[in-house]
Amino acid sequence: MSTRTTRFELKMGKSTRVAFGETLVELGRQDPNIVVCDADISKSTMTHYFAKEFPERFFSCGIAEANMVGIAAGLASCGKIAYVSSFSCFVINKGFEQLRVAVAYPQVKNFRVVGTHSGISIGEDGPSQMGIEDLSLVCALPGFTVLVPADEVATRALVRLATYHDGPVYIRAGRPNVPIVYEPTQQFEIGKAIELIPGDDVTIIAIGLMLAEAIRAAELLENEGIMARVVDMHTVKPLDREAIRKAAEETGAIVVAEEHLVDSGLGVRVAQVVAEEYPVPMEFVGIQNTYAESGKPQELLEKYGLVAKNIAEAARRVLRRKNKKC
Amino acid sequence: MLQKRSLEELQALCKRVRRHIIEMTGAAGSGHPGGSLSAVEILVTLYFDVMRHDPSNPSWPDRDRFILSKGHGCPALYAVLAEAGYCPVDQLKTLRKLGSIYQGHPDRRFLPVLEASTGSLGQGLSIGIGMALAARLDGRDYRTYVLLGDGEIQEGQIWEAAMFAAFHKVDNLVAIVDYNKLQLDGFVKDIMDLEPLVDKWRGFGWHVIELDGHDIPALQRAFAEAKTIKGKPTVLIAHTIKGKGVSFMENNPKFHGIAPTPEEVEIALKELA
Ligand SMILES: Cc1ncc(C[n+]2csc(CCOP(=O)(O)OP(=O)(O)O)c2C)c(N)n1
Ligand SMILES: [Mg+2]
Numbered sequence: 001m002s003t004r005t006t007r008f009e010l011k012m013g014k015s016t017r018v019a020f021g022e023t024l025v026e027l028g029r030q031d032p033n034i035v036v037c038d039a040d041i042s043k044s045t046m047t048h049y050f051a052k053e054f055p056e057r058f059f060s061c062g063i064a065e066a067n068m069v070g071i072a073a074g075l076a077s078c079g080k081i082a083y084v085s086s087f088s089c090f091v092i093n094k095g096f097e098q099l100r101v102a103v104a105y106p107q108v109k110n111f112r113v114v115g116t117h118s119g120i121s122i123g124e125d126g127p128s129q130m131g132i133e134d135l136s137l138v139c140a141l142p143g144f145t146v147l148v149p150a151d152e153v154a155t156r157a158l159v160r161l162a163t164y165h166d167g168p169v170y171i172r173a174g175r176p177n178v179p180i181v182y183e184p185t186q187q188f189e190i191g192k193a194i195e196l197i198p199g200d201d202v203t204i205i206a207i208g209l210m211l212a213e214a215i216r217a218a219e220l221l222e223n224e225g226i227m228a229r230v231v232d233m234h235t236v237k238p239l240d241r242e243a244i245r246k247a248a249e250e251t252g253a254i255v256v257a258e259e260h261l262v263d264s265g266l267g268v269r270v271a272q273v274v275a276e277e278y279p280v281p282m283e284f285v286g287i288q289n290t291y292a293e294s295g296k297p298q299e300l301l302e303k304y305g306l307v308a309k310n311i312a313e314a315a316r317r318v319l320r321r322k323n324k325k326c
Numbered sequence: 327m328l329q330k331r332s333l334e335e336l337q338a339l340c341k342r343v344r345r346h347i348i349e350m351t352g353a354a355g356s357g358h359p360g361g362s363l364s365a366v367e368i369l370v371t372l373y374f375d376v377m378r379h380d381p382s383n384p385s386w387p388d389r390d391r392f393i394l395s396k397g398h399g400c401p402a403l404y405a406v407l408a409e410a411g412y413c414p415v416d417q418l419k420t421l422r423k424l425g426s427i428y429q430g431h432p433d434r435r436f437l438p439v440l441e442a443s444t445g446s447l448g449q450g451l452s453i454g455i456g457m458a459l460a461a462r463l464d465g466r467d468y469r470t471y472v473l474l475g476d477g478e479i480q481e482g483q484i485w486e487a488a489m490f491a492a493f494h495k496v497d498n499l500v501a502i503v504d505y506n507k508l509q510l511d512g513f514v515k516d517i518m519d520l521e522p523l524v525d526k527w528r529g530f531g532w533h534v535i536e537l538d539g540h541d542i543p544a545l546q547r548a549f550a551e552a553k554t555i556k557g558k559p560t561v562l563i564a565h566t567i568k569g570k571g572v573s574f575m576e577n578n579p580k581f582h583g584i585a586p587t588p589e590e591v592e593i594a595l596k597e598l599a
Contacts, residue, residue, distance in 0.1 A: 040477060040510045040517055048511070060511065062480035062518030063447050090446065124356045124422040126430035128397060128445025293433070295424030303424070 013180035016173040017116040019155035021046025037084045045085040045116045069095035073102035076110040088115025088131030104141040111168040119259030120292040120300045122175045127291035136264035138170040139237045146237040148172045150211035153182035179212040191235045193243035199229035203247035210257040216308035248278035253322040255283045255314045262286030281321035283314035344571045346405035352591035354422040360581040362402035364506040364566040369406045371545040381411035384439045391457045395450020396475035397431040412439045448481025458499040477509025491559040492531025500552045501561040506568035532561045539564025
């Protein structure tokens with residue numbers, strides 16, 4: 001049994017929404033072409049940092065998300081780098097038709113939408129404020145790039161990359177503080193997954209706050225002699241097909257973990273690639289065809305099966321299937 | 327059916343409901359006290375004086391319907407429903423806790439007496455119109471009431487609904503705008519002013535009654551007037567104070583979505599004694 005020399009120490013960091021808000025201000029200082037729209041929720045999405053420093057480039061749109069998306073599409077069409085932000089459920093679900101017809105269809109390039117308070121880890125506010133369908137919706141839009149940063153380091157890097165990306169981008173952010181999984185020097189590239197832990201028995205592909213859970217799950221599995229590879233699929237669209245193919249070929253079993261409805265998020269997208277490239281057994285960790293409820297974030301993650309223990313169980317299940325096959 | 331209450335009794339109930347709101351959000355450590363406190367007289371007048379309903383028969387087909395379109399104000403609604411006997415008063419302090427019937431926003435799965443699950447702003451008026459149309463189709467005379475936030479009516483769907491209700495002469499429907507002049511990020515007039523609000527609703531074909539939303543007799547008169555208006559829907563533009571009843575919460579944007587600390591709970595309860 002081989003053991004790894006490096007152990008992950010997960011220190012608590014900032015929330016991805018705070019890292020987003022801070023990065024937006026830094027970018028705003030460097031680039032006067034950046035404009036930001038928000039829908040009466042800038043104190044929660046953290047675009048109020050930008051609003052305070054650049055009031056002339058900040059548009060408070062009131063509680064009117066669809067209209068906001070349309071306005072930002074117009075700004076972006078005229079060459080502005082336009083950010084819109086709200087809770088992911090409001091801006092994506094209510095703005096969906098506008099994202100479709102005013103942004104994706106005419107291929108408006110400089111458009112960036114940031115949905116915060118994604119997943120069930122928002123806690124007490126409950127399901128009406130939880131974005132759990134957003135990935136499914138945005139990934140359906142042709143031409144959109146979809147990014148899910150796992151921590152503050154990833155957020156800073158991906159927001160910078162998104163700002164100058166050639167095409168519309170959705171960034172999915174969260175409410176709670178999350179552990180830091182990356183060194184400050186980590187390099188990111190849109191569309192290129194990052195292998196955080198090497199391993200050959202099974203691959204865990206995760207996004208958002210599930211990445212830290214995947215790392216903890218890999219440690220649980222290592223105690224049983226199972227070497228799990230952990231991959232951050234921070235770009236949900238377009239997927240890193242090569243990383244997925246390699247994972248399938250080299251580890252022969254894949255678990256996907258996401259804080260999203262399980263039957264319409266990252267997992268099914270990865271499964272499509274696996275089916276096309278190199279079929280292997282897969283298991284999926286996510287929200288099971290239901291709306292959650294109010295509670296503390298950690299209580300909810302546990303109740304709805306989104307913690308390390310659930311990922312480790314899925315890995316054991318998929319390994320049983322893998323071993324039966326050969 | 328609930329017995330009729332005197333003005334003094336209704337006012338005493340309002341104070342009790344305000345105390346519940348403070349205790350509930352205080353115990354939860356989160357929630358929306360400001361917009362709950364501004365709606366207390368509106369809710370108490372509806373549930374204890376105006377609406378036809380029966381706590382011992384919550385699924386009565388002829389009950390008047392109420393939709394809290396501004397779902398984040400649910401501590402006020404939960405307290406009123408509990409005081410009316412629909413659900414336990416002693417569980418109010420479980421607000422927002424895992425498994426509580428008193429979810430962070432109104433959730434019919436946990437509290438079936440709610441007519442709609444709300445929390446995503448802008449949708450309640452449309453649902454209310456549907457309920458009012460159903461009454462008309464079924465030949466029933468129940469009425470439907472929808473409480474809207476002033477920030478909430480920035481949503482386009484509200485004005486789509488407003489146009490529909492007037493065009494279809496939905497006169498068994500009453501909308502109430504809790505015009506407390508504040509929304510999440512700050513003052514409505516700074517974020518996206520609604521004025522001239524009375525003219526807007528009138529222009530959309532509604533019968534408009536402007537009033538002080540903390541004045542119970544004025545509310546009683548307005549709801550009675552609405553019953554007499556035929557051929558068009560009625561909207562009450564209720565001028566209110568966000569955080570009403572607690573000195574340090576009144577007109578204070580901070581208490582939109584922040585719960586009082588234990589010390590603040592103590593001060594607030596003293597003021598509401
Ligand atoms: C569609 C939607 N967008 C944003 C929010 C977040 N939000 C919750 S309350 C609120 C402000 C509401 O202001 P208002 O309607 O005036 O309510 P009140 O002042 O009565 O609390 C916002 C923006 C939401 N719940 N739904
Ligand atoms: Mg308001």
